[in-house]
Amino acid sequence: xxxxxxxxxxxxAHQFIQAAQLAGGYExxxxxxxxKETASQFxxxxxxxxxxxxxxxxxxxxxxxIYLASPNSLHYQHALTILQAGKHLIVEKPAFSNxxxxxxxxxxxxxxxxxxxxxxRNYHEANLGLIADFLADKVIxxxxxxxxxxxxxxxxxxxxxxxxxxxxxxxxxxxxxLGIYEVYAAYKLFGQPSSVRYTADLLPTGVDVSGSxxxxxxxxxxxxxxxxxxxxxxxxxxxTDQGTLVLNHIQGLQEAKFHGLxxxxxxxxxxxxxxxxxxxxxxxxxxxxxxxxxxxxYNHLLTTAQQVNETLTLMRQDANIRFEADL
Amino acid sequence: xxxxxxxxxxxxAHQFIQAAQLAGGYExxxxxxxxKETASQFxxxxxxxxxxxxxxxxxxxxxxxIYLASPNSLHYQHALTILQAGKHLIVEKPAFSNxxxxxxxxxxxxxxxxxxxxxxRNYHEANLGLIADFLADKVIxxxxxxxxxxxxxxxxxxxxxxxxxxxxxxxxxxxxxLGIYEVYAAYKLFGQPSSVRYTADLLPTGVDVSGSxxxxxxxxxxxxxxxxxxxxxxxxxxxTDQGTLVLNHIQGLQEAKFHGLxxxxxxxxxxxxxxxxxxxxxxxxxxxxxxxxxxxxYNHLLTTAQQVNETLTLMRQDANIRFEADL
Numbered sequence: 001x002x003x004x005x006x007x008x009x010x011x012x013a014h015q016f017i018q019a020a021q022l023a024g025g026y027e028x029x030x031x032x033x034x035x036k037e038t039a040s041q042f043x044x045x046x047x048x049x050x051x052x053x054x055x056x057x058x059x060x061x062x063x064x065x066i067y068l069a070s071p072n073s074l075h076y077q078h079a080l081t082i083l084q085a086g087k088h089l090i091v092e093k094p095a096f097s098n099x100x101x102x103x104x105x106x107x108x109x110x111x112x113x114x115x116x117x118x119x120x121r122n123y124h125e126a127n128l129g130l131i132a133d134f135l136a137d138k139v140i141x142x143x144x145x146x147x148x149x150x151x152x153x154x155x156x157x158x159x160x161x162x163x164x165x166x167x168x169x170x171x172x173x174x175x176x177x178l179g180i181y182e183v184y185a186a187y188k189l190f191g192q193p194s195s196v197r198y199t200a201d202l203l204p205t206g207v208d209v210s211g212s213x214x215x216x217x218x219x220x221x222x223x224x225x226x227x228x229x230x231x232x233x234x235x236x237x238x239x240t241d242q243g244t245l246v247l248n249h250i251q252g253l254q255e256a257k258f259h260g261l262x263x264x265x266x267x268x269x270x271x272x273x274x275x276x277x278x279x280x281x282x283x284x285x286x287x288x289x290x291x292x293x294x295x296x297x298y299n300h301l302l303t304t305a306q307q308v309n310e311t312l313t314l315m316r317q318d319a320n321i322r323f324e325a326d327l
Numbered sequence: 328x329x330x331x332x333x334x335x336x337x338x339x340a341h342q343f344i345q346a347a348q349l350a351g352g353y354e355x356x357x358x359x360x361x362x363k364e365t366a367s368q369f370x371x372x373x374x375x376x377x378x379x380x381x382x383x384x385x386x387x388x389x390x391x392x393i394y395l396a397s398p399n400s401l402h403y404q405h406a407l408t409i410l411q412a413g414k415h416l417i418v419e420k421p422a423f424s425n426x427x428x429x430x431x432x433x434x435x436x437x438x439x440x441x442x443x444x445x446x447x448r449n450y451h452e453a454n455l456g457l458i459a460d461f462l463a464d465k466v467i468x469x470x471x472x473x474x475x476x477x478x479x480x481x482x483x484x485x486x487x488x489x490x491x492x493x494x495x496x497x498x499x500x501x502x503x504x505l506g507i508y509e510v511y512a513a514y515k516l517f518g519q520p521s522s523v524r525y526t527a528d529l530l531p532t533g534v535d536v537s538g539s540x541x542x543x544x545x546x547x548x549x550x551x552x553x554x555x556x557x558x559x560x561x562x563x564x565x566x567t568d569q570g571t572l573v574l575n576h577i578q579g580l581q582e583a584k585f586h587g588l589x590x591x592x593x594x595x596x597x598x599x600x601x602x603x604x605x606x607x608x609x610x611x612x613x614x615x616x617x618x619x620x621x622x623x624x625y626n627h628l629l630t631t632a633q634q635v636n637e638t639l640t641l642m643r644q645d646a647n648i649r650f651e652a653d654l
Contacts, residue, residue, distance in 0.1 A: 212550035
């Protein structure tokens with residue numbers, strides 16, 4: 001069993017714990033928060049869990065892996081502390097603010113002989129793999145990926161109050177929060193783009209509340225839309241020489257219909273989703289339990305995570321989105 | 328009655344004649360084609376129509392207005408000939424290859440005291456006007472306009488044969504053919520963009536088979552997708568402070584549903600479409616019959632047509648799409 005520690009006491013951390021429990025192989029051992037009360041409240045549903053308010057004591061306790069879901073901009077320092085204590089790291093997406101941070105963290109992980117896994121859940125969805133298989137015998141003409149989600153922080157935003165998710169000092173914005181799923185899906189299906197573009201609606205804080213852009217490949221491009229200021233009925237689509245594949249989404253994929261050029265519509269058989277984060281939790285448990293056996297897969301995941309980070313950074317640069325962490 | 332002459336014997340010319348007949352105010356008088364047989368075959372359904380194979384004789388015959396639907400790149404020379412003969416011009420979209428051509432044609436029209444009307448049908452749709460009214464009390468957060476239409480010329484294209492619609496010497500490609508509807512819709516609803524971007528999948532001929540881009544306004548942007556190599560289930564959407572308006576399309580608009588932030592869905596009452604080109608045919612008849620009364624409307628249409636042409640040209644430049652007509 002992997003002794004699991006948690007940094008970050010938001011909804012996403014509860015979801016990861018649920019997924020870890022469903023996956024098996026993990027044992028929730030400790031929770032860190034700056035305030036004892038927050039840690040205690042968070043851990044309440046999980047029974048016997050050690051609570052820490054001292055970060056050094058937490059990372060040096062008997063843990064195998066720490067799931068890190070602090071605000072984006074804090075990942076870097078937290079990650080260094082975790083890795084230097086010789087613990088494996090599962091870091092919620094977006095893992096780090098830019099390639100410089102990411103490279104340094106990778107160096108420190110290697111020096112301490114521990115692993116870094118970015119919790120980019122859709123990259124691990126079996127259904128996304130089925131889509132990749134379905135596309136294998138087709139010529140790709142392009143794709144349109146759409147992710148719009150009206151933020152719970154919009155009410156504050158409209159009152160001129162910009163929460164963490166919309167702060168450049170917190171490495172926030174729509175692209176790194178929602179667009180990252182689209183970029184990961186594109187990497188899974190099409191590999192690394194040769195160039196990228198991004199046009200953003202910037203807030204006074206300097207980050208994007210919405211935007212759209214392109215991932216350019218040799219013979220086609222993927223157009224991306226991301227919005228935290230609207231709901232949308234747009235599905236995502238992949239265009240091929242044989243027809244158009246319509247996906248309900250590029251994460252939480254549960255419906256895929258192929259509209260053939262001949263007019264036939266074929267529903268692809270996809271797996272039911274038990275929990276959105278289950279497949280990543282399973283993959284991480286397998287890798288962390290047998291790092292030697294899964295070495296190639298781990299290396300692929302780490303390389304992809306760093307490339308995705310680079311892609312997002314280039315897109316940010318194209319749209320003049322600068323994080324304090326970039327300085 | 329406006330004596331109507333026709334240049335161009337494709338489907339679109341038949342459609343315009345039908346629309347003109349429904350609109351009233353026009354009398355189909357003459358058809359020009361380089362080949363007598365083509366003109367004769369084209370005019371067959373319309374009874375007593377003069378047939379011309381000599382362009383000068385045609386434009387100097389007793390006509391008030393000529394509808395021009397020759398291939399895009401021929402519009403310019405045909406237009407000059409028409410205007411110099413003192414005839415009004417209705418030119419199928421895209422009117423001209425670039426702003427230089429357009430400015431020159433406008434000069435010649437003024438010198439000859441005749442009018443130029445671009446047949447950009449969706450700009451005249453009453454339903455698009457209803458959408459503009461509906462948006463008047465809302466703050467716009469952006470829009471996503473999508474127009475994908477699998478071209479009948481794709482089969483040839485895949486065999487390496489590039490028809491006129493895909494030739495740079497014919498001023499072809501997806502943006503100027505389909506994207507122009509999106510740009511016109513954006514002008515109708517939001518006015519002139521402050522900057523534009525376009526990323527294209529270029530054919531060996533140098534024009535775009537598909538692309539996506541942005542029309543950037545002060546506080547938001549419109550993302551555009553155009554494809555001649557795929558069908559798509561994507562609707563178009565407009566995002567506002569009160570919710571998302573989902574349109575079946577940005578031309579041939581016949582369904583609009585507003586998804587309020589409160590979860591309510593409201594179907595907007597739109598007019599049934601009798602004929603896609605009817606409303607432009609009616610507008611043009613009114614303007615040409617009473618040019619003094621409609622002077623302001625005419626000036627607005629001409630200015631908009633020139634601005635749309637400029638917008639499309641800037642988008643082409645951004646995507647490295649060059650027409651022979653640009654040289």
